[in-house]
Amino acid sequence: LGSIERSGVNFYYQNPLRGEHARYPWHGCPCCVGNIPRTLLAIKDLTYWLNAGKDTLYVGHFVAGECTLPNVAGGPLRVKQETRYPWKGKVAMTLHPDAQRTFSLKLRIPDRNGSRLYTAQPGTTTECSIQVNGTPAEASVVDGYATIRREWTPGDRVELALPMPIQRVHCDERVAPNRGRVALQRGPLVYNIENVDLQIDVRELVLKPEAVFREVWRPDLLGGVMALQCDVPALLAVPNYARLNRGGWSQVWLVEDPAKATPEPIPGKPLPRPDLDPRTIDKVVFGNAPSEQAHKLQQERSGTGAFQNRSWRDAHDGGWFSYELTVDPKAKNAVLCTYWGDDANNRRFQIRVDGRKIADQKLEHEKPGAFFDAAYPIPADLIGDKTKVTVRIQAEPGATAGGLFDLRIVNVE
Structure with a gap:
């Protein structure tokens, strides 16, 4: 059920337990597009x-x-x-x-009551x-x-x-990513906590054992769901199947014991670049809401994440994302993007400035095991006396754009 978006149009091939990527309309293995709803109808x-x-x-x-x-x-x-x-x-x-x-x-x-891998309390x-x-x-x-x-x-x-208590689920500690974490379950449903319902990022949340939840019927939420609500701290959990219908980050396994849990990198924390910062005219920080809002983010089928403590943004299935960035009419401006050198597999996209294509990019294992920068000069006639331009990263049809780990305007003189 969680594979299908509420609209009934988009779906997941995978069912991630954490992330922010929206469902999408098609997949390279198209049998799944029909098999998921067919399975639901077969119940x-x-x-x-x-x-x-x-x-x-x-x-x-x-x-x-x-x-x-x-x-x-x-x-x-x-x-x-x-x-x-x-x-x-x-x-x-x-x-x-x-x-x-x-x-x-x-x-x-x-x-x-769980299994050999999971335990749920109360049983x-x-x-x-x-x-x-x-x-x-x-x-x-x-x-x-x-x-x-x-x-x-x-x-x-x-x-x-049938009993329907709210249960805390713990995983065998040999599963390292879930160590020190807890999931919430009620009846047959697993629950997510989402950034859209929080004042902090869910990856910074510590759900202590003493936190008490109660079920609350919410007819106004996600078509009507039984939510789980906690007063101290103020939290709301929604059924996993209904996750990621409102944007933002969503997660099942929540930190309960910070001493045991592996910290998660959080997109949106600026990364110093002493080699680039002195000649940077403007830059945007992916996943950082104030930065992306200030740069007027627009997007379609795009999401952010983190890898090796760096934030990234990409777009899939012909999607795109764009920002308004400052340029210097008196300088030689270039769009500078940072990529991961192992990225490959149908990552083809365009770099566009104010609607004009200035470059094509294909990622194909350019620099295995390392990040690398690529600078795309902006033609002077595109800038003129402007102080702002819109930079758009546009995936080719059926392809992925990025991921980009940095996007800035630099002076190439």
């Missing part, structure tokens, strides 16, 4: 199934709706399911066999309550299913209540 066909003897009905998904199964224990069975799962843990099913029939009903009971293994026509039912959980076998009468109602 209706996977909600119920029968054993070979047709006398055991499995309920695999909790989805509000109604259907008729043609042969359960010798006759048709109409099932009506009422639920707001995954927002609420209550599920009600009304069974309408064509006559009194004996069969087993197996209800899937999720185990939210919820096999904790649930089941009633049939308002009376508690005896139903032991075996292999993930609670079984009720009885003679069913038209109109029998089964009510299942």
